[in-house]
Structure formats: structure tokens, C-alpha cells
Amino acid sequence: MTMDTTASERLADFVTTLTLGDVPDSAQHRAKIHILDTLGAGIAGAASREVAISRSALAAAYGTPAAGTGAALWGTPVGLPVLGAAFVNGVACHAFELDDSGGCDHSGAVVLPAALAAASLRGNVRPGGDTGTTDDGGAYVSGERLLLAVVSGYEAARRVQDALGGYDAVNNAGWHSTGVCGTFGAAVASGVVLGLDAAQMVSAIGLAGSFTGGTWSFIGDGAMSKRMHVGRAAESGLNSALLAGAGFTGPRDLFSAPWGSFLRLYGQGGVIDEARLYETLGHEWQIERASIKPYATCRSTHSAIDAVLDLRERRGITADSVRNITVRTSALIADMCGKADVGSLVSAQLSMQFALAAAVLHGAVGLDHITEQGRSDPRLVELMGRITVEVDPLQQGGSAEPQLLVTTETGTFEVQAVRAKGAPTNRLSDAESIDKFMGLATTRLPKSVAASIADLVLDLESTADVGPLLNLLASNAEPVLLS
Secondary structure (H helix, E strand, O other): OOOOOOHHHHHHHHHHHOOHHHOOHHHHHHHHHHHHHHHHHHHHHOOOHHHHHHHHHHHHHHOOOOOOOOEEOOOOOOEEOHHHHHHHHHHHHHOOOOOOEOOOOOHHHHHHHHHHHHHHHHHOOOOOOOOOOOOOOOOOOOHHHHHHHHHHHHHHHHHHHHHOOOHHHHHHOOEOHHHHHHHHHHHHHHHHHHOOOHHHHHHHHHHHHHHOOOEHHHHHOOOOHHHHHHHHHHHHHHHHHHHHHOOOOOOOOOOOOOOOOHHHHHHHHOOOOHHHHOOOOOOOOHHHHOEOOOOOOOHHHHHHHHHHHHHHHHHOOOOOOEEEEEEEEOHHHHHHHOOOOOOOHHHHHOOHHHHHHHHHHHOOOOHHHHOHHHHOOHHHHHHHOOEEEEEOOOOOOOOOOOEEEEEEOOOEEEEEOOOOOOEOOEOOOHHHHHHHHHHHHOOOOOHHHHHHHHHHHHOHHHOOOOHHHHHHOOOOOOOOOOO
16 A cells, blocks of 8 residues: 555455455454344334335335345335335334444444345346355355455444544534444445445445435434434445446545545544544454444433343332432433433433333333333333433543432432443343344244344354345235334
């Protein structure tokens, strides 16, 4: 490389020459766990209102794919042309806030729908009767290639966010980081699946920069646009890779161009550092920085949920015994999660009061509790009124761990929340991650099919063709909406 090599070229060179032997076993394992986790979230998310609306709108726009084309909408009996499928599956993955975090922020929900849609595109042009694999230049996509695509997508998405100053800087500026940074992860992952060369990957990255965006304005009324940001990033990343592969060029120097630099445009809220895009490539693996979410709420509520569940188990606190709970947290988390609003699914999942009330009342925060019936339960709503959120000026950012003061009929408990369960420093066990997947996947698929998906994913590096995996993601019945 020369001093004139751009950040896009450094990143493209890395992902297009990466082999599985270059990726540590620990990162490969995390990739498989996060693929499984994302599939579970997306399969269950097929029953969301956002997916139903998206399916209706895009079916009218795209039409039904011809036989042998298109890609499956996970957890449903139908498909769409690949760009539409990437969008809908991305929306599904994020619909119930059960997808992973700690990437761009939600890397899995943008990377995997795009990568699997790209795999479907290659699989649709298989030569008739050929049972071999032609992963390099041919139609089949091996499990090894899919693993490399996912690892590479997480690299791109998180590194763009870090170059912009990190999660707090991007979100404090009013941007939804997944919409701003996720498109790059989807473009790179799709490009790896499609076999782009380094020059084409540079163009895919450059084109992805023109598809980015998404603001936090949904926080005011719980609008569905938060889910759209994820689907749009998946769809746009795949679009960028397809265009680049066909010869459509993108800017070689997207990130530091004298006029229209991506980093300067989006990085006005933080300290930008272009070197974060490439300086630790091959040494620090971004997928190992991502988190698995055990609860169906915003990640910033999780450590507080853990603290309340611990009190519930050790001290026997109940909804009836709690007089009040005060949560002291950072200004960012208070702004993002401080409203006691269950008027919409998005509002409830971004509410600290809802999260803690559900945890105290039910001992969990899962799919049953975020339904309209669950979140409007009079007992839960009344308990929410006894929970307040205050700003602690000593706490900073979206990763702050709140302090809780829980007053009950029998005493007062002061609790300092610690790193949330599922975080890189407090991981779910593999068994817990697999149980989470099975619980979500079996809302739409038979247990035997869900188990087959888990077996395939956990042995993905030995899989010659991911086609059977793609086929297992389809349900034979339409979902009943969870609203």
C-alpha cells in the first residue's frame, strides 16, 4: 500500500483477500452464534406489523418473483425479489428489539439479510443438475464464504461508527447509527458473497455512502421508522454491491474527499478519526465486540433489568411490594429511554419504566410482554407510574450502567447495575444463546426444523452449499400478527 491508498481501498483489500484461516477461532465462533441469533430474531419478527406492512407495500411494487428467482421472507411461505427480501428480513430482525447490538449498533440485522439475499441470487443461477460446488466464481455459496461475509460486514459497520467518534457521538448528533453505518456492513457482506474484487468493493463502499441516513425523530412518537432504517440499510448495501459488481462506480475516496467527505458530514458531533477504519484490521475483530440481547427492549435498559431481576430472586420483591424505583443514568439514556410511554411497540421498547415494570411483574421481558395486551396490562401501567428516571451527570453515554434505588414495604435497596448479561464481558453461554434461538424460531417453525438450522449454522464452515439453510428459513403458514 502507498500513502495515496484511501481508507476504502484498505478496507476493500482486506475483506476481498480474507480467508477463514486469517480469522481466529473465537471470532469464527462468535460469527456463528450471531448468525443464529439474527435468524431467530428475524424468523420471529415475521409476525410483526412492520413486516406485514412492508410485505404488502413491496409486493405491490416488486411483484411476485418468478419461479427460481427471489429470496425467502424468513418465517413466511413467500418470497420477494432479492432487494425487497433484504429490506423485509432486515425489518423483521429488528422488529422486536431482539437482534444483536454493539456493532453499528445493530449489525446482524443489516449484515445477514443482505448476505443471505445475495446468496439466494447466486443460488438461483445454479447450473441444472450440478451437485458440486463452484464457490469461487460459480453459483454456489459455501458456509465458509458466508462466515467470511458476516465477519467482514461486522468489520465495516463498526469501523465506520468508530471513525465517526463512536456510538455516543453519532447518536447524540441525532443520527440513528444503524441507518448511518449499517449500509456499509451490508454492502461489504453482500460483496463478499457475490465475489467482488477489490476495485469493485471500493465502489460498493463508495456507493453505500450515498444510501445512508436515519434520524432519532421517531423517539417523539414511537414511529416505525426505526425498523425501516435497518431494512433500508440491508437493502441499500445489497444494492450497492450489485451495482458495483455490474460496473457502476462509486467514489474511491468516500471518507476523506475534499468535498463531500462522509466522515465530516456525519461526524460533526464527535472527533472523527479515519484511521479507525483500518488501523487494527486483522488484529481486532469487531464481531467479538457485539452483544446478544436476552430481553425484547432497548439494549440500554438491560443492565437495569438484570439488577431488578436479581432483587426479585434474592430479595423477593414483587409488584405489590415495590413503592417506587428511581433510576439514575446518563443524559443520553434518559433522553432515549426515559419516557413512560407504551402507546406503540417502539415507545414501550425504548421505555426504562416499561422494561423494569415488566421485569418486576413477570420476571422476564419477552415477546408475550411487548404485545399490545401485555404492555397495556393495568398492573404494569400502574407500576410504571412508580418508576422515575433521573439524569446523573457523572454517568456518560449509551453504555452507562444505571444506579437504582428500590424502595419496598420492607426496606430500601441501593443497586449499582453492572455490565448487562449478553455483553462481550458478560456473555450468554452458548446453551443460552441456542435456547434463545430455539424459543424464537419455534414461534414460526417446527422444532425439528429449528434444530436443523442450529446444527447447520454451528457447523457452517463445513457446509459446501448454504442453499439448504436458505430453504429451511421458510414457513409453510402465514404468521398470526403479534401486535
